[in-house]
Amino acid sequence: xxxxxxxxxxxxxxxxxxxxxxxxxxxxxxxxxxxxxxxxxxxxxxxxxxxxxxxxxxxxxxxxxxxxxxxxxxxxxxxxxxxxxxxxxxxxxxxxxxxxxxxxxxxxxxxxxxxxxxxxxxxxxxxxxxxxxxxxxxxxxxxxxxxxxxxxxxxxxxxxxxxxxxxxxxxxxxxxxxxxxxxxxxxxxxxxxxxxxxxxxxxxxx
Numbered sequence: 714x715x716x717x718x719x720x721x722x723x724x725x726x727x728x729x730x731x732x733x734x735x736x737x738x739x740x741x742x743x744x745x746x747x748x749x750x751x752x753x754x755x756x757x758x759x760x761x762x763x764x765x766x767x768x769x770x771x772x773x774x775x776x777x778x779x780x781x782x783x784x785x786x787x788x789x790x791x792x793x794x795x796x797x798x799x800x801x802x803x804x805x806x807x808x809x810x811x812x813x814x815x816x817x818x819x820x821x822x823x824x825x826x827x828x829x830x831x832x833x834x835x836x837x838x839x840x841x842x843x844x845x846x847x848x849x850x851x852x853x854x855x856x857x858x859x860x861x862x863x864x865x866x867x868x869x870x871x872x873x874x875x876x877x878x879x880x881x882x883x884x885x886x887x888x889x890x891x892x893x894x895x896x897x898x899x900x901x902x903x904x905x906x907x908x909x910x911x912x913x914x915x916x917x918x919x
Contacts, residue, residue, distance in 0.1 A: 714860040714917070716811040719776065721917065723767050729912040730760045736908060744901035747883055747894070752901040755792035760909070762787040763800060773812065773820070777804035791886075792902070795828050795841065802827025814863055818852050821867075825849040832885075836874070839881040839895060841902030847874040848910050861918045868907075868914035875899060875907035 733740075734757055741753030766783040770776025781801030784793050806823030807816065825845060834840040836847065851870035855863050876899070883895035 715858070716813055717817055717860050717917075719770060719773060719810045722773070723764075723770070725913045725916040726760075726764050726767055728916040729909040730757070730764050732912040732915075733757055733760055733905060733908050736905075740901045740905045743899055743904060746898045748901065752792065752905065755788070755790055756796070756905045758788050759784050759793040759796045762793075763796065772810050773807045774804050774809075777801070777807065780804075791832075795831055798827045798831045799824040799845075814855075814858050814860060817860065817863060818855075821849045821852055834885040837881065838885040839878045839883040839900045839903070840885055841900070841906040843874045843878050843881070843900060844871040844903040844907040844910065845874075847871060848907075861914075864910075864914040864917050868911045871907040871910040875903040878903045 737753035737757050739753065740756060741750050744750050744752035762784045763780040766780040767776055770779065777800045781797045781799070781804060784797035784800065787793075803820045803824040805827070807820040809816070812820060828842075828845065832840070832842065834842045836843055847870035848867040851866040852863055855866045857863060857866075878900040879898060880896060881900070882893060883900075
């Protein structure tokens, strides 16, 4: 596949929302170990706002911009702040109605860069960045011109990154107060972002 169209991206977003809804309770239970226990609800609410905003989109830049702002306006908390920043960062780096591999890499890199402005967390801190950073980095180093292969690589890296959070001690945010007690559980944010990226790949390769 040479291009990611606007309609296919919308389908990817809808699939991501469906998959995250299926695991909403799981994400909240993981969050309850070292947090408020509301991450499942928060990510469903935030992504629902994004999907709703995307419905009327006709080209990438404006659609992603609307998604980012709607996520931040309709919901509150760190989950919406980071997801909103992701889409706004994407919007800054994209244009048109179809993207080739280079365009997709640029879009996702822009999303990550904007998220990184909102949080100091990096790989190894037991946060959603443990899934997002490896996924975007896997895209950047991919030499394939096939959009499907690009997302397969991103999803594989996100899954590995999320799995590695099980053995990590939380080093960022309120979760760090739990110290050694945070080890042994996957991070809820890494798990939900991995779910989203994995759903993107599943939608595009089926």
